[in-house]
Amino acid sequence: MNGFSFWTIWLRNGRVWKKNILSTLIGNLGQPLLFLLAMGYGLGRDMAPVVGLTYLQFIAPGLVASAVMYSAALETTYGSYTRLTVQKTYEAILMTPLGVVDLVLGEIVWGASKGMLAGVIMLLALPLFGVMPSPWVVALLPMLFLSGVFFSAFGLIMTALAKNYDFFNYFTSLVITPLFLFSGIFFPVQTMAPSVRGFLELLPLTPIVSLARILCYGRFGEPILLKILGSLLATGCAVWLAGYLLRRRLIQ
């Protein structure tokens, strides 16, 4: 590894992304925005406030976090797997001075950047729905990036294990969709039975959803340090495992 060599891989991905900018943005942002509209505006109009927020206000920050997750995880599964197999981009890169570590960092930071971009666009769109974030939302940005790193690394782990594209159906159906539904975006986990709550709090998206809601409205009710430290630890482990597995896949 040589400092910031991985940046050249980020630039490569950026160059390709620029060519298909519209389709990727719609792909990444379509779902969370439609959920915000249907659930928040459609369903939420007739609902009682949840923990002191309208239902639209309640789900908006979590949907921002989910946009990051989807964008990052899809980039390093379908996107990275295409580069690994069909396009042989990794093979070409490994014939240059760059190594597997550069490759893994480049791909993860790229996926996290795409996730971050989706999150920021979602945040910017919130006022259109009448949701006004507090100034604390600036502190949310590094957390969104961290979450992007985690889900990019998670996706890359799946890529390193995948035998074909169908393998990612497991990932989306058994990991990403359940996280989307059960990480406290649509209902408060605090009001669940303690055992269920404990389990849901351990899911990787839950602390980010909580932090997003706290920082979006500047309502510091619950402790945040543990959530940040837990996310950092999980992200570190995921990055390490992604590197280990991708190395095993690439270097025989």
Added chain:
Amino acid sequence: MSSSRQFFLGEEQGIGYSGAMIQATSQQEPAPVRPGSQTVVSVTGLTKRFGERLAVDNISFAIQRGQCVGFLGPNGAGKTTCINMLLGLVEKSAGKIRIFDLEAPRFHREIKARIGVVPQADSLDPDLSVEENLRTYAGYFRIPRRLASQRVEELLHFFALHNRRDEIIEHLSGGQRRRLLLARALLNEPQLLILDEPTIGLDPQARHLIWERLAILQTQGTTMLLTSHYLDEVSRLSQQVLILDHGQVVVQGEPRQLITDMVGLEVFEVDGTAAELDALETSFRQCNATQERVGDKLYVYAREDCSRLVKVLGEAGSWVRRPANLEDLFIQLTGRSLRET
């Protein structure tokens, strides 16, 4: 280049063969092994096991500066594994690799900065244009932007791609893609060029253009490691060959010398009935030659001038007389049976 080059050119066109030329080339001494810093690649006892299977079994070789070494062998012989170990894409099980006097894999970053690779499989970026492919690859080597622009320009012209610079890869022909892969491999001005089947699947025009460019690079002193199943290609480009089979080096040396020593000077290929071929076999025993029957074909590998027997052949159905070549050597050493992995 050398007379051996002209010789092989004549051979491919099926004309211009003369015994005098063979003698001239067979007298050439193999390139002397120069000491020390002249050795670009030095491999000793290199071994790779995949589970139980020995893919590369204790092989040793060296590549001297400015040489082109042809790396030959049937499918599954261990060529690609060996090259991948040089590049650090496969971890060696045992042995030593030194490239540019640096130990691999410890100094792979430094080593790979000075190597260019033309991979067998197309690994161009399909979403990017010709020029963007080169610029992106130059980025991986951290070539400063201005220098990269200059090299991209030179290489686009050198490989006759300057009119297609904005073309998307998908719209390029097979020959253009190969040329672009070669251009990409030369961006870092490599001191060692590794070519894995550089002209696979190309039409003759495209192959000749690539050979011509590779010959220019050779005159400029670029060291090359070439693998190819096109043995005429290897004959043209390589001063040394190394034939691998079952993970081991079967033979290595100067190709003309090896052919003369192990196969002979020239080859008669005769078609005929079993009775005709039996009769011919008897006649050819008067000459210093080895003979091989494959189906209803007789191969006579003559170790001396057997011209006096041509009149016997005149009576046979159809026959060809041609100089012995690398393909004869290859078949002799690795057999005729198919290798399917």
